Amino acid sequence: MANSVTPRSRNAVNQEVIRAARRQRAARLYNARKERWSFRWRRIRRAFLALFGIFIVALTAGLILGGLSFTTTVLTTLLAFAVFMVLSIYPATPKLRAEELGSATLPELAGSAELWLETRRRALPNAAVDAVDMIGVRLEQLAPQLATLQDNGPAAHEVRKLLSEHLPSLVDSYTRIPAELRNKTHAGSTPSQQLVEGLNVIAGQIEAMSLDLSRGDLDALATRGRFLETKYIDASDDG
Known part of the structure; x- marks a missing residue:
């Protein structure tokens, strides 16, 4: 019988990863200070x-x-x-601005995106904390792999689009919403819930990109990105 991972064990693993991410974040914040x-x-x-x-x-x-x-x-x-x-x-x-992410070199992009997200943390709801920490973990895993990519290749383009366009667009579209409307239901969920879902999708996309790079599957990496853009970025802008 094939081994299966239960939701409880998967959640335990995720919680351990998040705790490790927070320890790493404490070290990064200490160095930043x-x-x-x-x-x-x-x-x-x-x-x-x-x-x-x-x-x-x-x-x-x-x-x-x-x-x-x-x-x-x-x-x-x-x-x-x-x-x-x-x-x-x-x-x-x-202070790092979102506009500067697009001009960052590819090896610096993951670290720059993580630092930018840290500057926006206080503007995000408490429910988004775990997702932000998870993105931090995934970006640290991705960072050394980006140095191996050709800067003008399609795979690099998808990484840049995710980290310098989709991520800032998702966060900024949420922070532009008045505070009193962020927890009011719209289109079946609240803006805060949509933000958390979008951040989780981004964390998953970064992990998938890292796996593609570890396998050398650049073609798979180059085709990613449109799902996030369609489901969360466009929807957030329309909202």
Whole structure:
């Protein structure tokens, strides 16, 4: 008799995968926080260097001219304060935008899509958390495989379409819906339910793409994508 996987055992496996995904996410967020603070410290260090430079110039000018007037001293202080405030705030910490996914190189695309999805996590309902974590797991599995694809091939085109078009379109179409309408039934289900279903489909498509790549079945990979576009993306836009 062939072994069969029961729904209960499949659910247990999925839950274990999700728990592993959350542990991985905690590590990624820790590294992301370190990078953000590193960027902020560089910004503050640059502001202090500018402040120090202004006062050195003012001190040198005072020694050469035999002192500075009260007005010049006040203006120099205000200038130093303004420069310090501007440089300690700008440039702002960079955030990945959906438009930038399309220009990412193929080896970077999976990681960029995962980081972009993390920035949108707070705008999504609690019911979507497991699906987002599952997408993160699948993207980590897919990332090293993308380096083996030809960037201009049909398989690469389908991966790009899924990660840089379908995924952002699904999430953004949900976030454009007013909050008070997201849990109201429309066309048989709520926008929140449609979002979760769409994210689960995307997670499944990423897993299938990864399996196709592991088997070297590029033709199968190149034919994927229209189901998701028809069932969820177009429907969400119409809604």
